[in-house]
Amino acid sequence: MSLPIAWSSDLIGTATRHGNRLAVHDGADAQLTFAQLCQRAHNLAAYLINLGVKLGDCVASCLPNGIDAVWVSYGIKICGAAETPLSWRYTLEELAWCHHLSQFKDVVTQTGRENDWKELGVHALLCKDIPTTPTRLLPRIEQQAWGRMLFTSGTTGKPKAIVYTHGQRWQGEQMQKAHLPWIPNVSDKILLMTPYIHGASLIAFAWLDHGASLILLDGVELEKVKKHIYDPALKAIFAPPTVLAKLCAEFQGQIFPHIQCVFTGTQPLPPALYQKALAIFGPVVRITYGKSECVNPITILTPEQTHAFYTQDVVHAGACVGWPPSGVEIKIEPQTQNNDDDTTEFKQGEIWLRAQQMSLGLIDANGLRMHEPDSWHSTGDLGYIDSIGRVMLTGRIADVIKTGGYRVNPGEIESVLADLPNTSAMCVTSLPSEYWGEVIVAVAESEDLSWVDAAKQKLETISRHKQPRIFFHFKTLPRNPQGKVSRKQVSAHILKTHTVSEGAHPVLQAL
16 A cells, blocks of 8 residues: 655654755755755645645646756655646647646736736746645645646647656656656755756755755846856856757856866767867766656766767767666657668667656547556657667657658657857758758758758768758747657748749748
8 A cells, every 4th residue: 555645744853953044045045954945845735725726626827947946846745646848939839729628717926927827827826925834734645646747848749748757757756766867965056947847856866865055046047147157166067958958158268176066968068069079078977768647857968988989989870868767768769761772780760768757648639648557658759779788869759850751750859960160959840842852951059051052061971862952041949838849849940931943852931
């Protein structure tokens, strides 16, 4: 029989041990001690319970990164509700879709979006209006109650709501703590810059449980980064590749020996970017693989293993994300392919997994779909397992481009085009064509097309049918609220102003 989870007791115990030590800093002026974190979380929990929120009810939060995001997350969790975090940057249409799926009645938020919630018929609780009450120990929470609802990035369609029970949430948090590269000391700090509602919060829970502190920025705010990155107490940074690229560009030529780990993931890490990070931080980059449906860590590549992979004589195709930890199983289901030149020695296909921290199920336009107990989960990711058991990602099934009778992974092409001059990011997508089926398009985040000649030279290393036939640029590539470039949005933005000519040699024509 599964024992209930003592969320409230755990938080009170942490606050008792660490009291007035710094828990969260926003990089500027706002900060929160462990005692204040515990107090505010219990204030909110008591308020929600008095409002009639019951075990497993969905309660949303919609907040920018900052100290409020942290204590609100704890408050919703310890009262036994299903925390439903929403991006502060969601449009009204996106908020409406998330509300449609999860049907929350209350949202904890800040001033500035009251009209949006009024239009959606949702009761908005402003952080500044939560009353202070004496902290009291709250009941333990039954493991099977709904405990968190996360939304997928929506890069291949409308977001889906992923449901976790409190028991599954607890299991995921323990996995995070068990696989930190070291046990954080109470004086250790970590710098977080990505949306708190996703990966940043998972690391934050593990970090705070050890009495260490967070510096939580609302994006890559470089002036604030500069105030903290030289602090010897700053031991770790969470920086997915898009964030890491900005840090490497800003701090090129500098060295930070006090940084013991750069956590990365969410997107493949290009070899050229690893070399830049190596020069600045040393061999401290750790890679993990996670999904909204099964939180990190699904696989882990330690800093030592990461360094060994990226400094070998031949770097194999695909993004290496390491080995699954105990409690996670991976298998490859082959896909039907007709790439005549595919000479990869390993069996490639879709990655399936099952794990202790797997979610309960998902909600989409068709309603709730539960995962079968002990069943395998289709990730939608393509990849293979190499000769020593590492998982190698090669793309997404939904992103596969069908062109001229071939199936092409855009991620493979993006890896070839990584680190081009005069570009800050690269996206390979497709546009519809009667002649080709789909035309491959390389789109750079750049001021102009000065990078194209260098791109064509690099592309000579891959088969002709995989080479883009059209080159384009945007000053800023469209991204979703999680900061990921959306191939679907990139294609749509191009077609707003251009059309593709038909025939063997397609070109873009302005409308």
